[in-house]
Amino acid sequence: MPDWRPDFDPAHLYFVTTNAVQRAHIFQQDVIKRILVDGLYHLHVVDRTELYAFVIMPNHVHFIVRCQEDDPLKDVVRDFKANMARLIVWQYQAERNQKVLDFLAAAVTRPEKQQFKVWEDGYNAKDVFSPDFLLQKMEYIHHNPLQSHWRLAERAEDYIWSSARFYVLGEPALIPLSDARELF
Numbered sequence: 001m002p003d004w005r006p007d008f009d010p011a012h013l014y015f016v017t018t019n020a021v022q023r024a025h026i027f028q029q030d031v032i033k034r035i036l037v038d039g040l041y042h043l044h045v046v047d048r049t050e051l052y053a054f055v056i057m058p059n060h061v062h063f064i065v066r067c068q069e070d071d072p073l074k075d076v077v078r079d080f081k082a083n084m085a086r087l088i089v090w091q092y093q094a095e096r097n098q099k100v101l102d103f104l105a106a107a108v109t110r111p112e113k114q115q116f117k118v119w120e121d122g123y124n125a126k127d128v129f130s131p132d133f134l135l136q137k138m139e140y141i142h143h144n145p146l147q148s149h150w151r152l153a154e155r156a157e158d159y160i161w162s163s164a165r166f167y168v169l170g171e172p173a174l175i176p177l178s179d180a181r182e183l184f
Helices: 030-045 073-095 098-106 131-146 164-169
Strands: 013-019 049-056 060-067 124-128
Touching: 013 073, 030 049, 030 060, 030 073, 049 131, 060 073, 060 131, 073 098, 124 131, 131 164
Parallel strands: none
Antiparallel strands: 013 060, 013 124, 049 060
């Protein structure tokens, strides 16, 4: 993934994408998706972010977030990925899933720094510069599971691992969200 990040402005929202190592489908299990959703929620609970939209896919994550002034996006994403990597490895260890653990170990490029590699290096972030761009990215997030190569749900609101249910049906998502519609 090309690593592109805008200059941080705490007044702005950012559309963030980060991929599993080698785009492997290591986020397929619901327990792993739950770890990632809870990680996004934790960023809100500890007052690091306002989360507006998200989707957890089998090999990547998209979310729209606003960070606190003293906590730039690069630090938030770095910590999210590090914490989620630890929990995901821990889960695979608890399951004794040696096949996945061997894959994650083989993906390591700097063994002096890590034993397992869960994420691709870097991430992509786009400054949400207008209401139209925000709506475009939210629609992309919510329709990602419906794409022909995924077919994870028939309707966006049926895929529980996203914020679509909140925006389409007005029902709670798996975690509380800040409502992007209030920004218009």
